[in-house]
Amino acid sequence: MQFLGGRRKVHGSYHHKVQNSRKSKEDRDIKELLKKADFKWTEEAESAFQEMKKLLKELPTMTAPIVGETLILYLTASKEAISLVLIANQGHVQVHIYFVSKTLIGTELNYPAIEKLVYTLVHTMRRLGRYFQRI
Template sequence: ARNRLEAADEEKTAFHTGQGVYCYTKMSFGLKNAGAAYQRLMDKAFENQMGRNIETLKKCIKKSDFRWTTEAEQAFQQLKKHMSALPMLAAPKPQEELIMYLSATHGAISAVLLTERGMVQTPVYFISRALQGPELNYSPMEKLVLSLVFAAKRLRRYFQAHPIAVITDQPIKQVMSRPDAAGRLQKWSIMLGEHNITYRPRTSIKGQILADFLNEIANNALQSTSVAETREEPWTLFTDGSSCVDGSGAGLILTNPDGIEFTYELRFQFAASNNEAE
């Protein structure tokens, strides 16, 4: 039980609430000198028990002098050597070109940002995350582009201050620059266009191994958690046809559950009426 306050001291702990003014009747640990008062109370309560039912804590106090032995020095040096030899992330220099490796699997995406100095690549930043919801249904190419978009958002300061060279064996630039690219690819292309990004073929797998390793970790974390089953939503198709002296054709508008439209035009190589074309 807490130490009870003197009646004359209760009003000194008054505080306001929406229902009125209240005060403490027992000493609160937040009050000044409450700890010292509580310790005096405990000393008085257990005064007759010391040495009989209660033993003073002495095991943590050594009676001998402190000595720094040769064995302790060796252990300290080994620990210091191990800590100084841990892999360190590099700090990029101003305007220095940075290299990025991307990786995408069924359930995760990752990216590794590195510097290359004297044919030696040193990591600058690692990022990865698990795919969620509709992202799991993206094509492999879309997942790879999504990993670049994810990196550009998370590492925006690096992308704004440095030219970025994406090392990949996939035609990311060609896919995003196609006129008939999907809506999300066009959106990502516009977003990435504000940065100085170049694409180079992959000649070394050292940096790629890091990106793939991050994906393995994210995949394992994804498998260890329950993932809700993706709900299949219908696509909507609109059609229209027309016929004239020059020929006939049809138009198709396919809308996915995300509201992205895909437009297609067909020209028939045979004569057809309006109803037949539709």
């Protein structure tokens, strides 16, 4: 997720919530409770569990596109990876359709930035060709 600077606004909330849920006090409490041999479910554990359920419900999920709707493709290329996210506007909300990320290896690491973006498009067409009209 850190490589997709062009779409941080879209996925930033997902990354932020995942990071916060990993660091939350409730998360640490549950981990501590699970380590103990004499495990007992307490009100504190129940509260932490309910908070984690709430956070998971709020995370963005991938959805299927509606036939004929306009799709938006965000591409990004960093020094070591290429990424893309396919999004659709449904109402006033951007919904995630598909996400692809690839770590660059070997000579791919030496590509200039513009070639990495072109490579991202090629990689996208290989993976997501069914979402695009054939001309």
